[in-house]
Amino acid sequence: xxxxxxxxxxxxxxxxxxxxxxxxxxxxAGKSTSFLKDSFQRLVRNKAAVxxxxxxxxxxxxxxxxxxMNKYGIDDQNVTRQNLxxxxxxxxxxxxxxxxxxxxxxxxxxxxxxxxxxxxxxxxLGRDLWTRTWKGTQISLFIAVVAAAVDLxxxxxxxxxxxxxxxxxxxxxxxxxxxxxxxxxxxxxxxMILILRPGLISIIVAIALTGWVNMSRIVRAQMLRLKSxxxxxxxxxxxxxxxxxxxxxxxxxxxxxxxxxxxxTIPSAIFFEAFLxxxxxxxxxxxxxxxxxxxxxxxxxxxxxxQVVFPGIVISLLLICFNILGDGLRDAFDxxxxx
Amino acid sequence: MENxxxxxxxxxxxxxxxxxxxxxxxxNLTLQKGEALAxxxxxxxGKSVTTRAIMGLLPKPAGRVKSGGVLFNERDLTKLSDKxxxxxxxxxxSMIFQDPMTSLNPTMTIxxxxxxxxxxxxxxxxxxxxxxxxxxxxxxGIPNPEERIKxxxxxxxxxxxxxxxxxxxxxxxxxxxxxxxxxxxxxxTIQAQILDLMKDLQxxxxxxxxxxxxxxxxxANMAQRVAVMYGGKIIETGTVDEIFYEPKHPYTWGLxxxxxxxxxxxxxxxxxxxxxxxxxxPPKGCPFAARCPHVMKVCTEVMPDYSAVSDTHQIACWLxxxxxxxxxxxxxIQIGGDHE
Amino acid sequence: MVRYIMKxxxxxxxxxxxxxxxxxxxxxxxxxxxxxxxxxxxxxQLAQLKHFYGLDQPIPVQYIHYVGNALHGNLGxxxxxGMRPVSSILGEKAPISFDLGIEAIIVGxxxxxxxxxxxxxxxxxxxxxxxxxxxxxxxxxxxxVLAVFMQYVFGVKWHILPIAYWKGFEYHIMPVVSLAVGVVxxxxxxxxxxxxxxxxxxxxxTARAKGISSFSVVFKxxxxxxxxxxxxxxxPLTAAIVTGSLVIENIFAIPGIGSQFVDSIVTNDYPMIMGxxxxxxxxxxxxxxxxxxxxxxxxxxxxxxxxx
Numbered sequence: 001x002x003x004x005x006x007x008x009x010x011x012x013x014x015x016x017x018x019x020x021x022x023x024x025x026x027x028x029a030g031k032s033t034s035f036l037k038d039s040f041q042r043l044v045r046n047k048a049a050v051x052x053x054x055x056x057x058x059x060x061x062x063x064x065x066x067x068x069m070n071k072y073g074i075d076d077q078n079v080t081r082q083n084l085x086x087x088x089x090x091x092x093x094x095x096x097x098x099x100x101x102x103x104x105x106x107x108x109x110x111x112x113x114x115x116x117x118x119x120x121x122x123x124x125l126g127r128d129l130w131t132r133t134w135k136g137t138q139i140s141l142f143i144a145v146v147a148a149a150v151d152l153x154x155x156x157x158x159x160x161x162x163x164x165x166x167x168x169x170x171x172x173x174x175x176x177x178x179x180x181x182x183x184x185x186x187x188x189x190x191x192m193i194l195i196l197r198p199g200l201i202s203i204i205v206a207i208a209l210t211g212w213v214n215m216s217r218i219v220r221a222q223m224l225r226l227k228s229x230x231x232x233x234x235x236x237x238x239x240x241x242x243x244x245x246x247x248x249x250x251x252x253x254x255x256x257x258x259x260x261x262x263x264x265t266i267p268s269a270i271f272f273e274a275f276l277x278x279x280x281x282x283x284x285x286x287x288x289x290x291x292x293x294x295x296x297x298x299x300x301x302x303x304x305x306x307q308v309v310f311p312g313i314v315i316s317l318l319l320i321c322f323n324i325l326g327d328g329l330r331d332a333f334d335x336x337x338x339x
Numbered sequence: 340m341e342n343x344x345x346x347x348x349x350x351x352x353x354x355x356x357x358x359x360x361x362x363x364x365x366x367n368l369t370l371q372k373g374e375a376l377a378x379x380x381x382x383x384x385g386k387s388v389t390t391r392a393i394m395g396l397l398p399k400p401a402g403r404v405k406s407g408g409v410l411f412n413e414r415d416l417t418k419l420s421d422k423x424x425x426x427x428x429x430x431x432x433s434m435i436f437q438d439p440m441t442s443l444n445p446t447m448t449i450x451x452x453x454x455x456x457x458x459x460x461x462x463x464x465x466x467x468x469x470x471x472x473x474x475x476x477x478x479x480g481i482p483n484p485e486e487r488i489k490x491x492x493x494x495x496x497x498x499x500x501x502x503x504x505x506x507x508x509x510x511x512x513x514x515x516x517x518x519x520x521x522x523x524x525x526x527x528t529i530q531a532q533i534l535d536l537m538k539d540l541q542x543x544x545x546x547x548x549x550x551x552x553x554x555x556x557x558x559a560n561m562a563q564r565v566a567v568m569y570g571g572k573i574i575e576t577g578t579v580d581e582i583f584y585e586p587k588h589p590y591t592w593g594l595x596x597x598x599x600x601x602x603x604x605x606x607x608x609x610x611x612x613x614x615x616x617x618x619x620x621p622p623k624g625c626p627f628a629a630r631c632p633h634v635m636k637v638c639t640e641v642m643p644d645y646s647a648v649s650d651t652h653q654i655a656c657w658l659x660x661x662x663x664x665x666x667x668x669x670x671x672i673q674i675g676g677d678h679e
Numbered sequence: 680m681v682r683y684i685m686k687x688x689x690x691x692x693x694x695x696x697x698x699x700x701x702x703x704x705x706x707x708x709x710x711x712x713x714x715x716x717x718x719x720x721x722x723x724q725l726a727q728l729k730h731f732y733g734l735d736q737p738i739p740v741q742y743i744h745y746v747g748n749a750l751h752g753n754l755g756x757x758x759x760x761g762m763r764p765v766s767s768i769l770g771e772k773a774p775i776s777f778d779l780g781i782e783a784i785i786v787g788x789x790x791x792x793x794x795x796x797x798x799x800x801x802x803x804x805x806x807x808x809x810x811x812x813x814x815x816x817x818x819x820x821x822x823x824v825l826a827v828f829m830q831y832v833f834g835v836k837w838h839i840l841p842i843a844y845w846k847g848f849e850y851h852i853m854p855v856v857s858l859a860v861g862v863v864x865x866x867x868x869x870x871x872x873x874x875x876x877x878x879x880x881x882x883x884x885t886a887r888a889k890g891i892s893s894f895s896v897v898f899k900x901x902x903x904x905x906x907x908x909x910x911x912x913x914x915p916l917t918a919a920i921v922t923g924s925l926v927i928e929n930i931f932a933i934p935g936i937g938s939q940f941v942d943s944i945v946t947n948d949y950p951m952i953m954g955x956x957x958x959x960x961x962x963x964x965x966x967x968x969x970x971x972x973x974x975x976x977x978x979x980x981x982x983x984x985x986x987x
Contacts, residue, residue, distance in 0.1 A: 014637035015662045018628075048812075175690075182694040182964045183701070186922040187956050190944065194952070195708045271821050278823055278926060279941050298827055298930075302835050312824050319819035327815065396887055421893070428890030436888075441881040446904055446979055456889040491979045507889065 039256070042332040049328025052321035059318060063141060066134030070119070074135045075286040078126035084108050086121040086129075086306050098306060120310045123296060127286075133311050136288035140315070143204055143289070144269035148262050150208035155215025156258060162216070163223035164242070164250070170220075177213055185210045189272060193281050200283065203276060207269050218261050222254045256333035263326035267319040274315055290315040343547050344370040344393070344432075344515055349407035349417075351385075351392045354400070360619045362388040364571040365407070370515065375541065375548040377562035377579075379555065379594065383615045385571040386551045390517045392417070393549075394434050395424040411515070430460035433508035437520040439500035443492040449476075450488035453507050460511045475506040479536060498529035502536065509540060517549045522557060534560050555598050559583065564651070567591050570616045570626025572642075577652035587654045590627045592668045625657065633658060633666050680982065684972060691968050696746070698960040702953040703745050707738065749957065755950035759943065765954035769936060773958070775845060776928065776935035780920045782855045784913075787862025792909070794863060795870025796902055802875055810867065817864025823926040826857035830930060843932035854931045858923045862916060869912055873905035910974050914967040921959050 043049055067074070085108055088099040099119070109117070120129035162173040180188075189206040196202035226232060232249050240248075270290070276282035277291030278298070285292070290311045297307030351363035363385045370376050378386045391397050393409050393416060409416040411432065416424065428434075436442050444452060453472040457463065463471070469488070476484035479502040492500055501521065508516055518537070522530040538561060541548060550561055558565055558579065565582040567575045567590065575588040586592055593611040613630035616622050622629065628638040638657050646659040658666055736744075748755070754765040798810035833853060834842030841850050877883065878901050886896045921937075928937035936955055943951035975981045 012662050014640070015635050015657070015660065015664070018634050018636045018639060178690065179694045179697045182967070183698055183956070183960045184918045184921045184963055186925065187959055191702075191705050191952075191956065194944065195705060267819065274821060275823065275922075275926060279929065280945065294824065294827070301827060301831055305831055308827060308831075312828070316820045316824055319821065320815060323815050323819045394888060396884065425890045425892060428888055430890060434888040436881060436885065438881055442885045444882045444886065444900055444904065446907065447900075455891060455895075459889065459891050459895075493980050504885070507885075 039332045043328055046328040048324050052324040055317060056321045063134050063137040067131045070130060072128035072131050074132050074288055076127060081112060081122055082124050082126040083304055084118050084122045086119060087117045088119050089117050121306050123307055132288045133293060133314060136290045136293050136311060137314055139283060139289040140270050140273055143273050144266045147204050147207040147211060147269040148265040151211035151215055151265060152262055155212035156219050159216035159219030160223060163220040180213055190281060198281050198284060203273055203282060207272050211265055215261050218257050219254055222257045223250050226250050226253055260326055260330045263322060263329055267322040270318055341372055342369045343372045345410040347408050349392060350405040351388050352405050353402045358619050361621050362571055362618055364621060366573050368566060370547050370549060372547055373545045374563045375550055375561050377550045377552060377558040377565045378568055379552060379558060379565060380568035381553060381615055384568040386568050387519055390519060390549060390551060394428060394432060429456045430511040431513050432515045433513040434517040435504050435508045435521055438524045439497050439504055442504055443500060445492055448489055448491055449503055453510060456507055456510050475510055479506045497525055498532060501525060501533055512544060513546060515547050519551045571618055572626055575654045581652045586668060587648055588656050589631045589633050596669055687968055687971060691964050694964055695961060699746055699749050699957060702956050703742055706949050706953050754954035757948055757951045759946045759948040765950050769954060769958055772934060772936045772939055775933060776924055776937055779854055779924060779935060782851060783858035783862060783920055786855060787859035788866055791863040791866025792870050794867035796874060799871040799874030814864040814867045817860045822857050822861055822923045823930060825860060826927055826930045829853050845933045854927050854933060857927050858920060861919060861923060865912060870905060870909055873908050874901060877901050877905045907978055910970055914970045917966040918963055
């Protein structure tokens with residue numbers, strides 16, 4: 001709408017005072033959103049992170065329902081159907097995919113008179129690898145998540161106390177950390193397992209006991225940064241108690257870093273477990289984990305590569321997706337790192 | 340007096356994910372030889388962006404000059420390639436920035452940083468460059484220059500770092516020095532020292548200076564002419580006397596009123612109500628219309644043209660139009676009031 | 680500065696002492712006895728053997744002996760090699776592992792820095808995403824999965840590289856690459872982050888305002904300053920290489936400390952396990968110390984502020 005008259009001239013009446021509401025110009029364009037909502041929106045715009053999250057959900061879903069999709073258990077042995085390569089009905093006609101049941105141009109299903117199709121093939125004891133792979137994924141994920149949870153609790157507590165109380169407490173706690181850092185993680189884990197005997201619980205304990213150090217350092221660094229921020233000082237001046245300061249000021253602002261670090265601890269735990277299994281210190285047969293499957297498959301790599309390929313792909317995907325998601329979260333929580 | 344630098348109808352925009360932000364919307368400036376021109380305005384008014392555009396230092400790829408030109412030595416700087424601009428920067432046009440604590444490379448000695456600009460633009464030996472660097476440090480008032488030349492920035496105080504930065508800027512005797520809020524990050528007493536240094540050097544070298552600031556005290560101290568910027572446009576220019584004693588634009592009145600004075604009768608500080616316009620969606624007419632106490636209907640529709648109050652005093656405001664009512668500037672800033 | 684170094688050396692020694700103590704305690708907690716065929720021994724023979732090896736002494740005394748010996752380089756005798764000194768076995772195999780490790784670090788660091796610079800300078804472009812993606816792959820895919828994959832493709836299927844042992848240059852390629860990929864990825868990611876941060880600093884704008892060439896701005900100012908913090912990851916990187924070598928040496932049958940360690944675990948050769956642990960720890964501790972000092976020397980802000 002224009003006030004200019006038909007000739008686009010400015011007329012005298014336009015020089016009358018206009019009523020301006022200065023409050024109008026103070027309306028902030030764009031709604032203000034909370035920090036979490038804002039970060040979430042940024043995360044969603046990161047296509048790679050979103051794809052990774054979807055892939056992860058698919059893998060988790062398969063891990064949960066995969067083993068139930070056919071009638072075989074993880075320990076159903078049947079030597080007559082040993083070392084069959086992977087065959088998926090429907091995809092078996094496409095010969096460049098590894099799902100045709102052939103190996104070295106021999107249709108193993110024919111030669112061994114196997115009546116059923118094994119989607120990921122079978123191992124040397126005739127066990128169904130589809131079920132074993134997904135059950136193994138369950139175990140690997142379980143170990144990783146529990147280990148990450150434990151080291152989150154220990155790490156946050158340790159780092160938080162160290163940062164909050166500072167001074168001598170901080171000094172001592174940090175010296176201890178330095179000593180722990182002086183031994184390669186894996187070596188500690190291996191030694192723990194040797195003492196505790198390999199098994200699910202001991203693996204979780206061993207991984208958790210070494211993983212917390214990293215979390216504690218990050219939490220400590222972040223809290224030290226926050227401690228010197230003015231709003232914390234203001235809060236203390238107003239007489240807030242320790243718990244209040246920790247829970248309302250320090251923790252919420254450290255949450256971002258905690259989440260990010262957890263996102264990276266999980267793949268680390270998966271890696272360690274797989275590694276341990278690979279050198280024989282991990283989950284024992286017949287229970288399977290991704291690492292133990294790769295270990296067993298490695299022995300026959302040259303003749304039956306599929307026994308390594310499928311668990312190898314699953315574990316690689318898990319690790320890649322967690323890392324991309326972790327990266328995405330880091331970018332989402334700290335926009336300064338982007339533009 | 341000849342013009343050494345001319346900015347003609349400059350438009351600068353930034354591409355952001357929210358759209359195009361028109362930071363500079365048709366700015367005209369002239370800088371005469373040997374003078375100090377102050378550009379005054381709030382943050383977001385476009386003053387820094389204008390000078391970065393002059394220097395060719397707009398952040399790529401987001402920022403670009405959409406139209407208009409910058410004339411220097413008969414060349415349009417906006418049309419030059421980065422390589423060509425590199426030859427001018429530091430040697431013919433120099434720039435110093437606001438925060439001395441972060442403007443120097445922390446891992447390079449002061450000497451190296453000064454010598455770098457000398458050896459880049461002048462064909463001299465290392466020894467000569469070193470001597471020149473020592474000489475420059477002395478010129479800007481750093482004691483023991485032969486010693487300090489081997490030191491690192493963190494071994495200097497804020498004020499001394501700013502002196503070093505000035506030394507670097509003036510090392511090759513540039514024709515123009517652009518100073519973007521050079522004293523804002525410094526203590527008040529150091530501010531005075533730095534300003535004195537700049538005035539002194541200007542007298543000695545006859546360098547033309549563009550001084551960006553939001554501090555009218557600095558303007559009064561250093562400038563001969565003043566350009567007031569708001570919302571990406573220049574709304575008033577004049578000599579420092581004209582701007583301080585005969586300002587004609589309501590925004591300039593607002594600026595002058597908001598300077599706290601020792602002997603003012605009011606106990607409240609004056610602030611212009613409202614906030615600067617959103618330049619991703621710039622207003623149609625005068626950018627100040629939303630906050631102007633004398634706003635008229637025409638102000639929100641059409642951008643006022645420039646009218647001349649005198650040879651040296653230009654203003655873009657509809658109040659200058661003969662059809663507009665006569666308005667007096669607020670009491671506090673009228674002549675005969677409070678000028679010390 | 681000198682005081683700082685002295686302080687760090689003391690810490691190093693203390694840390695190492697703690698490590699020795701830790702391994703000693705661990706050894707005590709190991710189930711079973713160290714003797715092979717223990718069931719075939721009569722109780723008297725067992726007691727005699729124990730006495731011979733000083734294993735019947737009270738623990739604190741054993742501890743003192745152990746520490747004393749360790750500090751003199753005597754790490755006990757390996758069980759699986761008939762009590763041959765652990766230190767001599769380690770001494771024989773260590774050079775191979777060091778060789779592998781150093782090659783991996785050098786190759787990894789060079790490519791990592793280059794990749795990081797490309798990604799950092801061309802931020803937001805396809806080159807950046809490509810480089811970052813390669814980084815993520817490198818960090819995520821476990822080195823042993825990659826090693827197995829390479830072994831299969833290059834060794835078994837295509838026959839262009841030898842799949843095991845350490846007898847010549849071509850034997851180095853796959854193991855070093857398997858280890859180096861992780862290094863490349865971590866260094867590249869770190870380098871990129873640092874570079875991006877440096878490029879946004881005010882002093883880079885000052886450098887540009889001085890009219891110096893883009894090349895100089897990039898390399899003499901940006902990259903140089905971004906490289907400095909990258910040194911700090913050399914510590915954790917060494918730990919990662921050690922970890923990785925355990926399995927890489929196994930996969931490629933390389934006669935280094937790593938595969939020996941795994942063998943020792945399988946054969947319950949406790950002195951060997953402990954000795955190797957201590958060697959790894961010593962290496963890591965010294966590495967961390969060197970990195971610390973190096974960083975202090977290179978960054979003038981720390982060097983000239985009188986230490987920490």
